[in-house]
Amino acid sequence: MRRYIGKHSNLIFLAVVATAVASAIVLSKGLSWFPMASPWTWTSTLGAFSSLPYAAHHPIDKRKQLSKEFTNLERVSDDESVRKRGKHRDEKLEKVETSLARARAWIREAILNTPNSTSDDRQDLDYVPQGNIYKNAHAFHRSYLLMEKMFKIYVYEEGEPPLFHYGTCKNIYSMEGVFFSLIEQDKIYRTWNPDKAHVYFLPFSVVMILEHLFDPIEHDKAVMERTIVDYVRIISHKYPYWNRSIGVDHFMLSCHDWGPRATWYVKELYYNAIRVLCNANTSEYFNPKKDASFPEINLITGEFVNPTASLPLTNRSVLAFFAGNLYHGKIRAVLFKHWKGKDKDIQIYETLPEGISYDEMMKKSKYCLCPSGHEVASPRIVEAIYAGCVPVLISQHYVLPFSDVLNWDSFAVQVPVSEILNLKKILMGISEDQYLRMAEHVKQVQRHFLVNDPPKRYDVFNMIIHSIWLRRLNVRIYS
Secondary structure: OHHHHHHHOOHHHHHHHHHOOOOOEEEEOOEEOOOOOOOOEEOOOOHHHHHOOOOOOOOOOOHHHHHHHHHHHHHHHHHHHHHHHOOOOOHHHHHHHHHHHHHHHHHHHHHHOOOOOOHHHHHOOOOOOOOOOEOOHHHHHHHHHHHHHHOOEEEOOOOOOOOEOOOOOOOOOHHHHHHHHHHHHOOOOEOOOHHHOOEEEOOEOHHHHHHHHOOOOOOOOHHHHHHHHHHHHHHHHHOOHHHHHOOOOEEEEEOOOOOOHHHOOOHHHHHOOEEEEOOOEHHHOOOOOOOEEOOOOOOOOOOOOOOOOOOOHHHOOEEEEEEOOOOOOHHHHHHHHHHOOOEOOEEEEOOOOOOOOHHHHHHOEEEEEEEOOOOOOOOHHHHHHHOOOEEEEEOOOEOOOOOOOEOHHHOOEEOOHHHHHHHHHHHHOOOHHHHHHHHHHHHHHHHHHOOOOOOOOOOHHHHHHHHHHHHHHOEEEEO
């Protein structure tokens, strides 16, 4: 997976060059939120930024001075670019970019300086991220507070339900509908003034397009193409924002298996825009530097599910558990072949016997197996987290949700497909102390996967927004 991502990590830059127009220059710079590496690594792709005054001896506690220096460097680069092209300034865009420049500087400071207590921590009475479940808790906290204070999303109003502005909230694709519902009602991030927005949401629902327009007999996929191409054409003719950035500051969101396919038909949507997907598969050209992964949560009844009381960790009598359809992807076939009915400690079922509850089995298991099906995402990951069961992730090419900030190795076990035969050996090799630490981390991370209406700070809705915020910070748009 690392080799594959490395091979395609520059895909966005090639696409921008290929589709660039005279009215916009978009360059990747600043923060690198690449999930396969440290998300808090600062990399620069512009010569001007190699001279940033951020050596180890720099007085990083002088936040205002630091922010001013950083912003001025960006403006110098912008001034020179505009002067050479003889173009008029887009002052509204410049205001947006200046605010993002300050945010980058403040997050940069948090990366370099991780004190025991900061003014941010003292002001945040609700929750202060800390501990091993985060890759950099202090930087995440600073970034999250800046997002709440600054980040603005414009939702295009064009389009009518049920194909737009609406999605189902009752099945395996429910997170698509949940996000649509919550962003439409949102009073923190949503702005009705597009000139003040940092990103623009294209509110088409892949699930609803397929449900209402796709004929399962004819299999005419062109209905999705026509709908999405027409929508982008409408908003690009009516508003200047799509053409101004070549789509880089726009995002779509889908939890359907065909979510990636929905972006094929508009090259800027595929190569440039932020694609927020459950099916975050790098073998299908998911690019974690610009695309964001979010969790698949199966709200079976449409009711929001919260973690419930489970057995004490020391009373969990089942080593590992899985129940699901055998004929749902190649990975499950391997799992069933090696472990179904082979070992009492590894309990694998296609159909649970009468009287045995799926939820209860998860609650009395130490480890819950989460193999990918036909697609990489699995609702079992969040189900395991809700049940306080340590997830065992068996997948290929999957970029895990919120892996920019969450340290998945602290609360989950990742088993390569090639090691399924050694599954019990791997799990038995985890000491009891290590297991107890991981199980405690599962409880700590639950808040980031909870669905709430209205949303609560740091819950799954806000974590999705934060993933989008990070990717917007990763680009600079010149007027």
